[in-house]
Amino acid sequence: MGFVIARRVLAGVPTLLGVTVLLFIALRLLPGDPIAALLGGASASPEVVENLRQQFGLDRSVPEQYWTFLTSALQLDLGTSYATRQPVTGMIAAQIGSTLQLAGAAALISAVTGITLGSLAAIKRNSWIDGLVRVLSLVNTSMPSFWVGLLLIMFFSFQLGLFPATGSGSLGQLVLPAATLGLAAAGTVTRLVRNSVIEVLGENFVTALHAKGLRGRVIVVKHVLRNAIIPTVTVVGLQLGGLVAGSVIVETVFSRRGIGQTLVQAIGGQDYPVVQGVVLVIAVIYIVINIVVDISYAYIDPRVRSVLAAS
Amino acid sequence: MAAATAVAEATVLRHRTWRSRVSVNNVTLGFSLAWLAVVVAAAALPGVLATDDATTLDPTRVLTAPGEQTLLGTDHYGRSVLTLLVHGARAALVIGLAATLLGMLIGSLVGLVAGYLGGAADMLLGRFVDILMCFPGVLLALVIASALGASTTNLIIAVGISAVPGFARVMRGQVLTIRGRLYVEAARSAGFAPGRVLMRHILPNSVAPTVVLATVTVGTSVVVAASLSFLGLGVRTEIPDWGQLLAMGQPYLAGAWWISTFPGIVLTLTVIAVSLAGDWLRDRLDVD
Numbered sequence A: 001m002g003f004v005i006a007r008r009v010l011a012g013v014p015t016l017l018g019v020t021v022l023l024f025i026a027l028r029l030l031p032g033d034p035i036a037a038l039l040g041g042a043s044a045s046p047e048v049v050e051n052l053r054q055q056f057g058l059d060r061s062v063p064e065q066y067w068t069f070l071t072s073a074l075q076l077d078l079g080t081s082y083a084t085r086q087p088v089t090g091m092i093a094a095q096i097g098s099t100l101q102l103a104g105a106a107a108l109i110s111a112v113t114g115i116t117l118g119s120l121a122a123i124k125r126n127s128w129i130d131g132l133v134r135v136l137s138l139v140n141t142s143m144p145s146f147w148v149g150l151l152l153i154m155f156f157s158f159q160l161g162l163f164p165a166t167g168s169g170s171l172g173q174l175v176l177p178a179a180t181l182g183l184a185a186a187g188t189v190t191r192l193v194r195n196s197v198i199e200v201l202g203e204n205f206v207t208a209l210h211a212k213g214l215r216g217r218v219i220v221v222k223h224v225l226r227n228a229i230i231p232t233v234t235v236v237g238l239q240l241g242g243l244v245a246g247s248v249i250v251e252t253v254f255s256r257r258g259i260g261q262t263l264v265q266a267i268g269g270q271d272y273p274v275v276q277g278v279v280l281v282i283a284v285i286y287i288v289i290n291i292v293v294d295i296s297y298a299y300i301d302p303r304v305r306s307v308l309a310a311s
Numbered sequence B: 001m002a003a004a005t006a007v008a009e010a011t012v013l014r015h016r017t018w019r020s021r022v023s024v025n026n027v028t029l030g031f032s033l034a035w036l037a038v039v040v041a042a043a044a045l046p047g048v049l050a051t052d053d054a055t056t057l058d059p060t061r062v063l064t065a066p067g068e069q070t071l072l073g074t075d076h077y078g079r080s081v082l083t084l085l086v087h088g089a090r091a092a093l094v095i096g097l098a099a100t101l102l103g104m105l106i107g108s109l110v111g112l113v114a115g116y117l118g119g120a121a122d123m124l125l126g127r128f129v130d131i132l133m134c135f136p137g138v139l140l141a142l143v144i145a146s147a148l149g150a151s152t153t154n155l156i157i158a159v160g161i162s163a164v165p166g167f168a169r170v171m172r173g174q175v176l177t178i179r180g181r182l183y184v185e186a187a188r189s190a191g192f193a194p195g196r197v198l199m200r201h202i203l204p205n206s207v208a209p210t211v212v213l214a215t216v217t218v219g220t221s222v223v224v225a226a227s228l229s230f231l232g233l234g235v236r237t238e239i240p241d242w243g244q245l246l247a248m249g250q251p252y253l254a255g256a257w258w259i260s261t262f263p264g265i266v267l268t269l270t271v272i273a274v275s276l277a278g279d280w281l282r283d284r285l286d287v288d
Helices: A002-029 A035-040 A047-055 A061-074 A088-123 A129-141 A145-159 A172-201 A205-212 A214-253 A259-268 A272-300 A301-310 B002-015 B024-042 B079-118 B120-133 B138-146 B154-162 B164-179 B182-189 B194-230 B241-251 B258-285
Strands: none
Touching: A002 A061, A002 A129, A002 A272, A002 B120, A002 B138, A035 A047, A035 A061, A035 B002, A088 A129, A088 A172, A088 A214, A088 A259, A088 A272, A129 A172, A129 B258, A145 A172, A145 A214, A145 B164, A145 B194, A172 A214, A205 A214, A205 A259, A214 A259, A214 A272, A214 B138, A214 B194, A259 A272, A259 B138, A272 B138, B024 B079, B024 B258, B079 B120, B079 B154, B079 B164, B079 B194, B079 B241, B120 B164, B138 B154, B138 B194, B154 B164, B164 B194, B182 B194, B194 B258, B241 B258
């Protein structure tokens, strides 16, 4: 098992290197001048501009800049922000807790909603409940998250006055952003759980349990869901990485603290080190979650474990 | 024999996704196509659907509710929301279609080459796609759009590239299946050049899943483009696109709900219509 984990982690290394190269190429070789963005139209003498270029290391060749970035990043130093002159690592460390809280709460909402609606639709297959869940899931997956966010603000903040529309810190301020992000992912989970429950319901052991005289509810909760949940764990796990990325939009809608907000501001100001740092952190989270999901899958499902061990 | 076929069929059905098994009926398909026709008409001839001018500011009718002076109300400049929506359709449609086309061309080519050549080429291209997939959601489009700067072309490139991994995967998978078929082997042993076998025999038999994916991608691309616009990374023009319109209405949500609500509804309806059309196509082309 240890060997499997090690191999999976090692396989992630070249991918991660590729991510840094791609990020660097996108930011450095494509048009866009961070100095001009920083000056914001104010006129500056050529000496000042040259001085800034040297300070930021922009006068050096791209491979040289990349090497500096890579070696410092390995020591958890992601450079200094052009705009605030603060270390990027510190900026991200200060913001990431809020984002992880949001993504975690969203994953919970997505899992609970998805599992409830999905199994309900599967048990009442081809009834009006099934139809309703299907329509809801279609509408849900078709709605952009920023639009869902605005709708929630409209109803729960302005009409009902239940939760604050913006800000971060309190639990009340977490509800609407987490619901926005979580609902965006719930449609996929619902569909998956429904398929998976229907598949398990057709298995022989379910017939056997029925024949034994077990009540339908007990069969579903104790036996069917347990088996149907395995693929769901994977999807919810994989979604978690996507949810961190989705926070970029949701944090903007709700003016919530977090690395998403930091990223959007940095993009506006062409603050390369911050953009690089935040995107890299999100990519690392995504890759790590993928690996963890892969490995945990083996722990949950003995069949996968034996396949992995054999290969 | 018949029983065996029935069992095989049932197994195939069981493994299909839920949505594809519930076939899209004629009524839903009709509504979807009708809605898409309206959007296309708005994009092609905005002047016919919205008679008043989208750019003139009218201080006498600032923030009027729907039905008061105009069907869908007015924004804080006194422009009719309906007119703005009609004029925004072209940007949404052009970006959605062009980005899908770009993503489909690059992605399919990558998938075709990787699937056909196999070996080192497959591994290398697979790695490239893996790297692209490490930027979840709108992140890839966000980075590219911010690096390229705001213009319609750049937005198309950004959204298009973020669609590449999906097309590459689908095409590669399909080519791997088709490559082993008997007629491909026959063509190869008849001495046809690899390029000819690829273009004449493998490609035509591999397109169906790509066509379905392309349909759905048009919807996703419209949403990704609107998201970038919402974040302020879109094209700044006199007439806002749907994403900008949604963002513009946010400060007025408490009073003038209609500025954000109608673009939201239009956006959602468009994506639903595209996705239902995709489902119908999936059933028709018999794609899993």
